[in-house]
Amino acid sequence: MRGSIVWIAVGGSLLCCASASLAEVGTPASRPAHLLPVQIPYNAPPQAEFPEIEQATPAPDVLSEKDLKRAEALLPLLEGRQELYVIAEFVHLGKPAVPVLVKALKMPGSRLRYNAIETLSIIKDPQAVPDLLDVARNGEEVTRVRAHALRVAVRLAPMEALATLRELVKDQADTIRRAVAFECRHVRHPESVSLLIELLADQEKYVSVTALESFWRLTRWVGPPHDWQGSTHEQRIAWAKEWKAWWDKTLKDRGAAPNTQRSEPVS
Numbered sequence: 001m002r003g004s005i006v007w008i009a010v011g012g013s014l015l016c017c018a019s020a021s022l023a024e025v026g027t028p029a030s031r032p033a034h035l036l037p038v039q040i041p042y043n044a045p046p047q048a049e050f051p052e053i054e055q056a057t058p059a060p061d062v063l064s065e066k067d068l069k070r071a072e073a074l075l076p077l078l079e080g081r082q083e084l085y086v087i088a089e090f091v092h093l094g095k096p097a098v099p100v101l102v103k104a105l106k107m108p109g110s111r112l113r114y115n116a117i118e119t120l121s122i123i124k125d126p127q128a129v130p131d132l133l134d135v136a137r138n139g140e141e142v143t144r145v146r147a148h149a150l151r152v153a154v155r156l157a158p159m160e161a162l163a164t165l166r167e168l169v170k171d172q173a174d175t176i177r178r179a180v181a182f183e184c185r186h187v188r189h190p191e192s193v194s195l196l197i198e199l200l201a202d203q204e205k206y207v208s209v210t211a212l213e214s215f216w217r218l219t220r221w222v223g224p225p226h227d228w229q230g231s232t233h234e235q236r237i238a239w240a241k242e243w244k245a246w247w248d249k250t251l252k253d254r255g256a257a258p259n260t261q262r263s264e265p266v267s
Contacts, residue, residue, distance in 0.1 A: 067093070110144075129161065132152055146179075147179040151179065151183060174207055200240035
């Protein structure tokens, strides 16, 4: 008991001493500030040295006879383990290699023909559009190759592909009709809108829905609300007439003068 009392007394005396020392020291705001100038030596890092990169050989404007033979030898390799390398080679050769590249559109192998079309889309030369449209119209070609050829042709020359779009509206493959419905949004011509109205009444629902979206992108006209996702073929035929009536009225009113009175100028 006596030991506890002693320790309590010692602790109290220590607290009193600590309080007195803190009172003497004061708050940091009351103490005067002393600034010590300090300079840290700084050495700039050395400049990085990069080796000179060898520039790629520029593409020729006209292919030599040697380059033509090499390009023709690369055509079968558009399908295989080196197809990406071969695509890069044709892209490097550029537009002069297009007459050689279109020969691959008639070679065996659907993947080879698809890669040839993809290479033409990267080169972006409109001179390949007639050959691409021939592939799109070929009913014996694989559907995905036909659809890809149509897509690339529309991107390169929209107005030139309009006649082919008109022809493929009645195609037997629903995938091709859906491709027509999608690509018409990139052809800003009144006839492409008429083609979309025709595809609104398609027997396949997803073709009709794609045509509806493309129609809105071209005209920004929504029309009456209908359940296109749950519709029947008969309903889509009836609803397409509403869109046709609106489009006929729009074409008729487009050439008419605005029905507004002109105010006299204020002098």
